[in-house]
Amino acid sequence: xxxxxxxxEVTAVEGAIVQINCTYQTSxxxxxxxxxxxxxGAPTFLSYNGLDGLEETGRFxxxxxxxxxxxxxxxxxxxxxxxxxxxxxxRRGDRGSTLGRLYFGRGTQLTVWP
Amino acid sequence: xAVVSQHPSWVICKSGTSVKIECRSLDFQATxxxxxxxxxxxxxxxxxxxxxGSKATYEQGVEKDKFLINHASLTLxxxxxxxxxxxxxxxxxxxxxxxxxxxxxxxxxxxxxxxxL
Numbered sequence: 001x002x003x004x005x006x007x008x009e010v011t012a013v014e015g016a017i018v019q020i021n022c023t024y025q026t027s028x029x030x031x032x033x034x035x036x037x038x039x040x041g042a043p044t045f046l047s048y049n050g051l052d053g054l055e056e057t058g059r060f061x062x063x064x065x066x067x068x069x070x071x072x073x074x075x076x077x078x079x080x081x082x083x084x085x086x087x088x089x090x091r092r093g094d095r096g097s098t099l100g101r102l103y104f105g106r107g108t109q110l111t112v113w114p
Numbered sequence: 115x116a117v118v119s120q121h122p123s124w125v126i127c128k129s130g131t132s133v134k135i136e137c138r139s140l141d142f143q144a145t146x147x148x149x150x151x152x153x154x155x156x157x158x159x160x161x162x163x164x165x166x167g168s169k170a171t172y173e174q175g176v177e178k179d180k181f182l183i184n185h186a187s188l189t190l191x192x193x194x195x196x197x198x199x200x201x202x203x204x205x206x207x208x209x210x211x212x213x214x215x216x217x218x219x220x221x222x223x224x225x226x227x228x229x230x231l
Contacts, residue, residue, distance in 0.1 A: 001174075031218065033218065033220075035220075040225075041224065041225075042207065042222040042223060042224045042225060043158065043207070043209075043220075043222045044222070045215075045219045045220060045221070048218040048219070050218065087157065087158065089158075091218070101148065101160060101163060102148065102160065102209075102220055103160055104150075104157045104158040104159075104160075105157060106156065106157045107155075107156075107157055109155075
């Protein structure tokens with residue numbers, strides 16, 4: 001099995017920086033992904049870390065430490081539209097699967113205030 | 115970019131009936147699709163991996179006779195909730211990978227909200 005831990009809620013003001021942490025336990029670990037989901041909508045891909053280190057994509061960055069089973073999503077220059085749920089997800093590959101299944105954490109609800 | 119379409123977007127049915135949800139990859143072929151369910155304010159729970167031309171792989175604890183998955187073509191997977199009961203009411207979301215987006219990116223459909231009365 002697998003387990004992922006992330007904070008349930010985070011609040012911040014526009015323009016601020018927020019870090020959402022994620023710790024995980026799983027077998028067959030491939031990498032850590034981050035997805036954003038607005039209320040009632042489809043999750044959308046934000047970032048993926050297969051190797052240790054920082055990945056930067058515009059205002060969003062993601063970090064992974066495989067030895068610590070830990071990662072984070074960093075959101076900079078927050079905007080109101082960033083208010084959403086953010087999920088970390090481990091990509092697993094076992095039982096001969098080459099595509100890897102994705103298992104999600106419980107999500108962090110980010111609220112951005114003006 | 116890659117688009118995954120789900121239909122219906124919402125459905126209400128009586129207890130004991132069966133409901134079919136379709137998931138289509140619109141501009142790419144998907145040999146594998148993934149079905150998730152999500153309760154309000156909760157995580158996305160992986161139910162099964164749908165494999166084109168072969169049987170689906172179900173996650174532990176998911177009843178395969180309850181949630182029938184058929185992946186008959188490279189662009190279509192269906193999930194049938196058989197003999198639905200109120201506890202099956204949930205948000206069902208499918209996803210797939212396309213080669214252009216990369217192996218590390220899942221594209222999700224908009225989801226299907228099922229309410230069983």
